[in-house]
Amino acid sequence: MKNWMIGVTLACALPACxxxxxxxxxxxxEKAADKIIDDVWQLKNGGxxxxxxxxxxxxxxx
Amino acid sequence: xxxxxxSLVLLLSTLLTSQFVAAAxxxxxxxxxxxxxxxxxxxxxxxxxxxxxxGAIGLTKDGLIAVRDANAVPLKDRGGLNSAVAAExxxxxxxxxxxxxxxxxxxxxxxxxxxxxxxxxxxxQAGWWVQGAGGWVKK
Numbered sequence: 778m779k780n781w782m783i784g785v786t787l788a789c790a791l792p793a794c795x796x797x798x799x800x801x802x803x804x805x806x807e808k809a810a811d812k813i814i815d816d817v818w819q820l821k822n823g824g825x826x827x828x829x830x831x832x833x834x835x836x837x838x839x
Numbered sequence: 840x841x842x843x844x845x846s847l848v849l850l851l852s853t854l855l856t857s858q859f860v861a862a863a864x865x866x867x868x869x870x871x872x873x874x875x876x877x878x879x880x881x882x883x884x885x886x887x888x889x890x891x892x893x894g895a896i897g898l899t900k901d902g903l904i905a906v907r908d909a910n911a912v913p914l915k916d917r918g919g920l921n922s923a924v925a926a927e928x929x930x931x932x933x934x935x936x937x938x939x940x941x942x943x944x945x946x947x948x949x950x951x952x953x954x955x956x957x958x959x960x961x962x963x964q965a966g967w968w969v970q971g972a973g974g975w976v977k978k
């Protein structure tokens with residue numbers, strides 16, 4: 778009886794481990810991609826923004 | 840009977856929580872090999888930016904780059920452009936492979952590549968050419 782239960786537990790636990798290992802972390806991969814792309818294209822450095830859209834701040838006073 | 844039920848519930852909850860833990864973990868991207876590839880790509884990017892803007896090259900849907908319109912480049916510069924594109928793609932393929940192996944899952948390479956493909960295109964500047972399902976589009 779005991780052996781049978783241990784066998785079932787192991788049979789259930791083993792695929793669980795495999796499932797964890799083959800699971801592709803899509804969200805983590807996107808985060809990693811963003812970080813690398815920002816570095817390669819230097820998107821987060823300097824913070825220089827072209828001031829093209831300067832329409833809104835200069836609202837005419839009534 | 841109760842014992843069996845209890846152990847089943849315990850098993851199921853361990854299974855579920857460990858999946859969440861795996862999902863929340865970050866990918867390792869700070870290895871020397873990955874940094875070296877990044878530096879090489881960063882250095883090359885200065886040379887490529889003008890070509891993205893002119894439409895000579897574009898971002899492909901598989902996470903690489905390709906010559907789109909060779910006529911946008913003077914004849915004498917085309918050889919240089921072709922070799923820069925080839926070098927960039929070699930680096931990109933190495934990068935995807937390196938991330939997969941650094942995380943102990945070489946079989947993730949294709950999924951990492953397609954994740955990058957989407958992110959490169961999302962982050963591309965307006966006016967650059969990117970490959971959609973129906974072909975080249977200008978952002």
